[in-house]
Amino acid sequence: MILPDVAAGRPDAMEQCIAVYGGLVWSLALKMAASREDAEEAVQEVFVDLWQHAARFDPAVSSETTFIAMIARRRLIDRHRRRTCRPLFTCRDDFSEIPMPATANPVDVGDEVARVRHLLDRLRPEERLVLELALGEGCSQTTISARTGMPVGTVKSHARRGLIRLREWIEQESREPPLARAATRSP
Amino acid sequence: MNPTSHAEEQRLRELLADRSVFGLDPAEERELDELLRGRPGGDVDGFDRLAAAVAVATARPDETGLPAAVRSRLHDDARRFAQRRPIAAAGWSLSAAGLALLATAACVMIVVGRRAPEPAKPSIDGPDLTAAARETLAEAGAADRGPTPAGLRDEMLATVRDAVHLDCAGAAGGPDADRADGDVVWSPSRQRGFLRVRGLARNVPTESQYQIWIMDGNRAVPVAGGVFNVERDAGDVIVPILPQSFVQGPTMFAVTVEAPGGARDYSEKRARVVARAE
Numbered sequence: 001m002i003l004p005d006v007a008a009g010r011p012d013a014m015e016q017c018i019a020v021y022g023g024l025v026w027s028l029a030l031k032m033a034a035s036r037e038d039a040e041e042a043v044q045e046v047f048v049d050l051w052q053h054a055a056r057f058d059p060a061v062s063s064e065t066t067f068i069a070m071i072a073r074r075r076l077i078d079r080h081r082r083r084t085c086r087p088l089f090t091c092r093d094d095f096s097e098i099p100m101p102a103t104a105n106p107v108d109v110g111d112e113v114a115r116v117r118h119l120l121d122r123l124r125p126e127e128r129l130v131l132e133l134a135l136g137e138g139c140s141q142t143t144i145s146a147r148t149g150m151p152v153g154t155v156k157s158h159a160r161r162g163l164i165r166l167r168e169w170i171e172q173e174s175r176e177p178p179l180a181r182a183a184t185r186s187p
Numbered sequence: 188m189n190p191t192s193h194a195e196e197q198r199l200r201e202l203l204a205d206r207s208v209f210g211l212d213p214a215e216e217r218e219l220d221e222l223l224r225g226r227p228g229g230d231v232d233g234f235d236r237l238a239a240a241v242a243v244a245t246a247r248p249d250e251t252g253l254p255a256a257v258r259s260r261l262h263d264d265a266r267r268f269a270q271r272r273p274i275a276a277a278g279w280s281l282s283a284a285g286l287a288l289l290a291t292a293a294c295v296m297i298v299v300g301r302r303a304p305e306p307a308k309p310s311i312d313g314p315d316l317t318a319a320a321r322e323t324l325a326e327a328g329a330a331d332r333g334p335t336p337a338g339l340r341d342e343m344l345a346t347v348r349d350a351v352h353l354d355c356a357g358a359a360g361g362p363d364a365d366r367a368d369g370d371v372v373w374s375p376s377r378q379r380g381f382l383r384v385r386g387l388a389r390n391v392p393t394e395s396q397y398q399i400w401i402m403d404g405n406r407a408v409p410v411a412g413g414v415f416n417v418e419r420d421a422g423d424v425i426v427p428i429l430p431q432s433f434v435q436g437p438t439m440f441a442v443t444v445e446a447p448g449g450a451r452d453y454s455e456k457r458a459r460v461v462a463r464a465e
Contacts, residue, residue, distance in 0.1 A: 025253075026257070051265070077210045136246045137246075163207065164200055164204050167237055
């Protein structure tokens with residue numbers, strides 16, 4: 001883990017943070033920023049946020065990857081709100097199919113992300129599709145509506161229901177004993 | 188749980204879920220604030236964490252990676268943050284507190300040799316820093332003095348493995364051709380460097396300024412590297428070279444005289460000093 005060292009003020013930890021998580025933050029910024037230039041600015045802001053709030057990271061609550069992605073997404077959404085004339089998120093132009101979950105990531109995604117991947121399979125197809133487009137590809141409600149043919153309100157409902165369902169399953173799993181959890185995950 | 192609180196709890200989850208995926212509009216923000224007011228200590232980050240985990244789980248890996256220029260700026264930000272020094276405490280000055288900015292400064296405006304008028308509030312400027320980053324880094328600042336540009340130049344020469352050193356000479360045909368000289372230290376990995384020059388004529392900042400340019404073999408147009416003033420007739424002037432774009436392979440550095448603030452385009456006619464790579 002790097003963030004505890006960042007919080008402790010070790011200068012090389014910040015450099016390490018850039019080396020390990022730079023790619024992750026950059027990929028999130030590219031998807032959610034209004035332009036490449038906007039993404040470059042956003043990445044700088046995200047890392048300053050990270051260094052400033054590193055002490056808030058609690059490994060008992062989330063993985064480091066998830067914490068960093070959360071800080072990044074918050075900053076990116078906040079930047080959008082400051083520039084309300086621009087769309088919230090943009091899709092890649094080369095989008096042609098439902099994105100498949102990455103099988104390998106340059107950072108250690110940890111159990112948390114692996115668990116989410118597993119739980120996504122249990123969602124209704126339309127809920128999973130909307131969440132993958134919104135969160136994985138950074139598409140706006142309008143873009144998802146245009147690509148899927150769903151009304152905008154339905155897109156929002158699927159995203160909301162899907163996320164709430166995931167949260168409920170995670171809360172439920174955390175209350176179950178490990179053996180029961182393993183049985184639930186078995187195909 | 189009574190029906191009202193159950194409905195409120197449900198609505199709270201909906202809003203938190205919506206916020207974490209698409210964000211909320213102002214009315215929804217107000218509604219969320221209202222609902223959260225009576226629930227101190229709740230896990231309001233839960234949906235944001237989950238959305239982040241889904242984003243990581245479903246994203247296709249980005250194969251391009253973090254651009255080198257952005258990485259370089261982040262390293263600058265990291266050093267600045269670690270040092271917790273003000274980026275500029277009292278205007279642009281090379282003789283006092285403003286020197287701190289040169290540690291990593293992402294600024295194009297450097298005034299050499301004279302203290303600039305002190306602004307009411309600390310000011311931080313430069314194309315490489317976003318407004319929010321400037322604000323945060325300014326808040327992090329605490330010390331009064333930073334390293335000198337000469338010290339930073341020496342440090343780069345001593346510690347940065349790929350730092351190269353080029354001699355400068357007065358541009359042929361220019362008014363300073365016979366008396367101007369100096370050198371350039373440049374690090375491709377840091378995307379930063381220092382110009383040391385002497386013999387340039389003193390300029391009046393409200394009338395003209397010197398501007399640094401970097402000729403990149405991979406670019407048709409030279410990259411601007413910052414503007415500065417010379418207000419002494421003798422002695423070395425050392426200023427950071429801060430390219431506005433990533434420089435792949437510099438072939439020449441030049442200093443021109445321009446209108447205050449610098450020019451958009453390079454003109455050889457206005458060159459005063461040049462340093463050519465072998």
